[in-house]
Amino acid sequence: MPATAPLVEAAGRRKNIVLILADDLGYECLGANGGMSYQTPRLDAMAGSGVRFTQAYAQPLCTPTRMQLMTGRYNFRNWKAFGVMDPRERTFGHLFRDAGYSTAIAGKWQFWSYNPPDYKPELRGTGQAPEQSGFDEWCLWHARHTEDKGSRYAKPTIMANGKLLKGIEDRYGEDVYCDYLCDFITRHQQKPFFAYYPMALTHDPFNPTPHSKEWKTGNRLEAHPRFFRDMVEYADYTVGRVLDHLDKLKLRDDTLVLFYGDNGTHWTIDSRFRDAQGERVIRGGKRDTTNAGMRVPLIAWGGGAARGKVSHDLIDSTDFLPTLGGLTGTPLRSMGRTG
Numbered sequence: 001m002p003a004t005a006p007l008v009e010a011a012g013r014r015k016n017i018v019l020i021l022a023d024d025l026g027y028e029c030l031g032a033n034g035g036m037s038y039q040t041p042r043l044d045a046m047a048g049s050g051v052r053f054t055q056a057y058a059q060p061l062c063t064p065t066r067m068q069l070m071t072g073r074y075n076f077r078n079w080k081a082f083g084v085m086d087p088r089e090r091t092f093g094h095l096f097r098d099a100g101y102s103t104a105i106a107g108k109w110q111f112w113s114y115n116p117p118d119y120k121p122e123l124r125g126t127g128q129a130p131e132q133s134g135f136d137e138w139c140l141w142h143a144r145h146t147e148d149k150g151s152r153y154a155k156p157t158i159m160a161n162g163k164l165l166k167g168i169e170d171r172y173g174e175d176v177y178c179d180y181l182c183d184f185i186t187r188h189q190q191k192p193f194f195a196y197y198p199m200a201l202t203h204d205p206f207n208p209t210p211h212s213k214e215w216k217t218g219n220r221l222e223a224h225p226r227f228f229r230d231m232v233e234y235a236d237y238t239v240g241r242v243l244d245h246l247d248k249l250k251l252r253d254d255t256l257v258l259f260y261g262d263n264g265t266h267w268t269i270d271s272r273f274r275d276a277q278g279e280r281v282i283r284g285g286k287r288d289t290t291n292a293g294m295r296v297p298l299i300a301w302g303g304g305a306a307r308g309k310v311s312h313d314l315i316d317s318t319d320f321l322p323t324l325g326g327l328t329g330t331p332l333r334s335m336g337r338t339g
Contacts, residue, residue, distance in 0.1 A: 014192045014328055015303045016255040017096070018185075018242060019320070021069065021196075022235055023062055023108060023203040026265035027295040028273040028282045029232055036272035036279070038232040042240030043259065043299065048308060050257075050301030056315045058263050060286060060293035063110060065262040065317050066198065070133075072321030072335060081120070085111035085128035090335050092321045093134025096194035099330040102136055104184040106177040107198040108152065109140040116147055130159075137161060139180040141173060141200060152200040153207045154220035172210050173200055178238050182245045189249050192328075197242070201235040202228060204266055209234035228269050246302065256303030256327070258320070261296030264288075 027033050031040045032047035033054070058065040063082055064075050070091040071078055080086055097103045112127035130138040139160040141152040150157025156173035158165045160180065168176055181195050205223035208214040212230045214222060239259060246255050265271065265284030273282045285292025298315060325332050 013254065014099075014101075016185075016193050016195075016251065017101075017303075017324060017327070018181075018195045018246070018255060018257045019197065019324075020239060020242065020257065020259045021066070021107075021198045022259070022261045022297070023199055023201060024263060024266050024284075024286055025202050025232065025235065025261045025297065026263075026271070026282070026284060026286075026292060027056075027261070027297050028271045028292075029202075029265060030297050032299075033297060034273050034275045036274055038229055038236075038271070040232065040236040042236045042243065043297070046239070046243065046257075046259065046301045047299045050299055050305045050307065051309045051311055053298035053300075053311045053313065053315060055312050056260065056296055056298035057294045058261060058296045058317050060263050060289055062203070062262040066110070068317040069260075069262075069320055072318055072325075072332070074318060080127075081113070081123050083110050084113045084123055084126055085133075087126075087128045087132055089128060091134050092194070092324060093196070095134070095321065095325055095330055095332075095335065096328065097134050097136065099328045100192065101328070102184075102188040102191060102193040103134060103196075104137040104139075104181060104188075104193070105130065105133070105135045105196040105198070106139040106180040106184075107196075108142055108200050108203075109138075109198075110142045112144055114142070114144070114149055131162065135196070137184055139165075139177060141177075151207075151221065152203070153205075153209075154215075174234065174238050175210070178241055182242065185245060185251070186249065189251060198262075199235060199238070201238070202231040202265075206231060211237070225268055228266070243301070252302045254303065256305060257301045259297065259299045259301070260317075260320075261298070262317075263296065264290075264293040 029035050030043050032044040093103050113123045115124045130143050142149050143159040152173045155169050206225050206227040209230045264286045266286050267284050269284040270281050
């Protein structure tokens, strides 16, 4: 990542890292970037008091981006199949754990094949399981293969440290992931920690959130593009919860928070946007190698990050692991595959 210098102003104790990855949230969705369709006050304030990047890019689909982000390697070097990570692959979970950090992941996994018996059966039951990925603790949707992977939102199907969570039928998935990471941060605040939060929001299906009126009065699993606005705004609210928790624990100066997107917005979504070229409507470009499909938001906040800076450096998902390795003083020669 070329912008390492403005991210950290001075050396000191090793910084905690919180990496938040939004799902299917394009650059045009944030007010700070010029978005006009959604209210994103917490992300806008985060950008205003941190570093906002204008030229951050990702792959046009979520799983390829997540593979590159976690391993620091381009897909052509480690791609096996969609939703399958080689179990020998080392991730930034291993990097931080080996550096003495406490590590946790909560949110979306999708690196262990869930192929049904009649579709590429040779891939069924292959991939990298969460417990192999370098994280001490995990709380994830889509952690194992199953014919019905369940909901990531209302009535969620979530595994934590190998056990299916019970009694969460009335919970919203994003709240479960966020609560888990906040609890992890509380328990490990006395030593360096790395918390990776691959959000479920704002990926389809477009369902009501707890802030939607339909949450109390209607079908919580109703799917309609009109709920995308609620989902963007709930993602903003959830990021704010993480930032507030760090402030409550007085960890802002000791914790670098990065907010990034894994690809562009879904192709069925139109969003109003304004920049120096004027006001226009941007159709979501997920799945296409276009600006709308690959340009994503990126913000760095806290942990010595410069305040109120706008960076135009070109960044993609492979830049994160070496940059974070540099911040922890961890040699990268240990990365790659094991075995």
